Amino acid sequence: MRLSRRFEETVHDQFHEGQVPGPLHLSIGQEAVAIGACEGLRVSDAILSTHRGHHHCLAKGASPGRLMAELLGRTAGYSRGRGGSMHVAIPSIGLLGTNGIVGAGLPIATGAAYAMQVQERDDVCVCFFGEGATGTGAFGEAINIAALWQLPLVFVCENNQYVELTPQELHVAGEIWRRGESFGMPGERVDGNDVGAVADAVATAVARARDGEGPTMIEALTYRWFGHYAGDQAAYREDEEVQRWRTLDPLVRSRAALSDADAGALDASVEDEIAAALAFALESPITGPDALAVDHLATV
Amino acid sequence: MAATTEAKTRSLKTWQGINQALTEEMERDPSVVLVGEDVGCPGGPYGVTRGLLDRYGSKRVRDTPISEQVLVGLGVGAGAVGLRPVVEIMFFDFAMIAMDQIVNQAAKFRYFSGQSMPLTIRTMCGAGGPNGAQHSQNFEAWFCAVPGLKVIMPSNARDAKGLLKAAIRDDDPVLFIETLGLLPTRREVPVDEDFVLPIGVAETRREGTDVTVVAVGRLVDRALEAAEALAAEGVSVEVIDPRTLSPLDTETIVESVRRTGRLVVAQEATAPCSIGAELVALAAERCLPQLKAAPIRVASPFINVPTPVPLAEARAPKATDVAAAVRTVMEPA
Structure with a gap:
């Protein structure tokens, strides 16, 4: 979690220095959802991420240096620096994509899970999405087919309380964790700022999925500390609310389980890793027009 | 392949x-x-x-x-x-x-x-x-x-x-x-189970020297029928089927249009912003010095498809429409 936090703080600084040639959607405050959910996953398991997905990428094993390079528009980035934050896909580690389209990962997750079923693998797919995505048609289509086909799929709704610039109350009817009920899909709501609680809930769902018992709907309640995008001052919400959630910082809570010495050692190793990632990214050349045309088609 | x-x-x-x-x-x-x-x-x-x-x-x-x-x-x-x-x-x-x-x-x-x-x-x-x-x-x-x-x-x-x-x-x-x-x-x-055609390669279904007709989908057979009828009138029509629309085999089409100097495009789609529009643009960009007549798009009229089959068929372009377009581009300038 600390790696993800420091990664985003660092890239946020780079943004203010004019080094990020694209939008940034920070997941600061929400790290426990990604890190908890991915804790027990294998490389061969798949995840689908969102427009706010740096923490998912890192939790699934993305290289901080290459991810940083992508966000900084450098040739060493995963899409040669052409895609940026919302367009990272690393199939070799099971990351099938962050996504610029809200809800678009849900149909793709059903496809990955279907393939695992066809191939008779005991791998699973974990699909992250925000509460805003529950308003899309893709959400309804995906939970129906996942339940109908008993797909090895875990839906993880990362409810950070805000859908772009408006509160979730303007978007969501009912309770998301119960949306699968009438499909026969078990649901659970967890404290999304408690990494252990998220890990336990997802591990149970993953075990069900690996055993062929089908999908689960998990809603992890958390909070987006910053605006929708870097630069959004989030004037549409009260400071008091933000401060209240900041006291529930998932990093502070998980840190309580560590000795001071262990925490200090962890901090130092994260700082080293982040410094190395930033140096790697900044040393990589800025992507130029010569890289634009490659990787559109395998064969022409 | x-x-x-x-x-x-x-x-x-x-x-x-x-x-x-x-x-x-x-x-x-x-x-x-x-x-x-x-x-x-x-x-x-x-x-x-x-x-x-x-x-x-x-x-x-x-x-x-x-x-x-x-x-x-x-x-x-x-x-x-x-x-x-x-x-x-x-x-x-x-x-x-x-x-x-x-x-x-x-x-x-x-x-x-x-x-x-x-x-x-x-x-x-x-x-x-x-x-x-x-x-x-x-x-x-x-x-x-x-x-x-x-x-x-x-x-x-x-x-x-x-x-x-x-x-x-x-x-x-x-x-x-x-x-x-x-x-x-x-x-x-x-019959060969490894019969695979290459993507991105057009097929010249009929060779001709006076007019190039590039036809798509259902209009290919109709263009061939028109070409047969026109042959009896002494007009030699080349019929090209792009087969792959993207990436388009532009070289085959450009070579033919430069040789015949005349282009008719035939499609079931409506004309605006269509494959036909793209082909006419291609001819304008790459064949203008050789063009002897303005290209023509034979397409469905810019109206919705009706449900009754006779009306739907009436809307779709026919072999006679292709033939009429060929005769038009063959008229002396």
Whole structure:
């Protein structure tokens, strides 16, 4: 979690220095959802991420240096620096994509899970999405087919309380964790700022999925500390609310389980890793027009 | 992928060519799966996929709910983790519901990840049944505007078989557009199970010296019929079928137009912003010094498709329309 936090703080600084040639959607405050959910996953398991997905990428094993390079528009980035934050896909580690389209990962997750079923693998797919995505048609289509086909799929709704610039109350009817009920899909709501609680809930769902018992709907309640995008001052919400959630910082809570010495050692190793990632990214050349045309088609 | 021996052939209807391509590729490669609405049990609304469920089972041939976004998403997700999926969107009109998955997801996967997306999306266009304005449209040009996507539109049984096999074996997302009115038409098809046609290569169906007619889909047979009639009038018509609309075989078309100096384009789609519009632009950009007459687009009028078959057929361009356009471009300047 600390790696993800420091990664985003660092890239946020780079943004203010004019080094990020694209939008940034920070997941600061929400790290426990990604890190908890991915804790027990294998490389061969798949995840689908969102427009706010740096923490998912890192939790699934993305290289901080290459991810940083992508966000900084450098040739060493995963899409040669052409895609940026919302367009990272690393199939070799099971990351099938962050996504610029809200809800678009849900149909793709059903496809990955279907393939695992066809191939008779005991791998699973974990699909992250925000509460805003529950308003899309893709959400309804995906939970129906996942339940109908008993797909090895875990839906993880990362409810950070805000859908772009408006509160979730303007978007969501009912309770998301119960949306699968009438499909026969078990649901659970967890404290999304408690990494252990998220890990336990997802591990149970993953075990069900690996055993062929089908999908689960998990809603992890958390909070987006910053605006929708870097630069959004989030004037549409009260400071008091933000401060209240900041006291529930998932990093502070998980840190309580560590000795001071262990925490200090962890901090130092994260700082080293982040410094190395930033140096790697900044040393990589800025992507130029010569890289634009490659990787559109395998064969022409 | 070079075409292989074509010595031994058999007369097939277009739907049979498609069915054989699916069967042979599923037999050849266990990673090929077929998903879509009604593709399994009933074998498709027009029987194109009949027999496949019995032969390959419900893991690999699967009827889906009416969920077009998920349908294409099944293909994108499965293609990303090692399958070679074939997704059927029953009517081209229904692709409108799945545009995000086709345009924003499938066509971008390689750009973002550098990895292949071996997805084939089959769909069916055109008038020809009593299906009306929401089950008969031709959107092929829309998808040719999308980088990262290939678009194939065969006009006969032979090309349908050889190009569908190519699409399934291809490592890029391919939109494979079948035409309802062509499903029962026949052509000789090679028996060889490795008969695969190259993507991106046009076929000159008839050689000629006076006029180049580039015809698409259902209009290819009508253009050939027009060419036959015009031959009796002493007009030599070359008929080119692009077969693949993206990437387009521009060299074959440009070479022909430069040689004949005259271009007629024939399509079932409406004219504005269509393949025909693209071909006329191509001629303007690359063949202007050789052009002896202004090119003409033969297309459906810019109105919706009516439901009664006689009215739908009245709307579609006919061989006589192609012939009339050829006579016009042949008039002395």
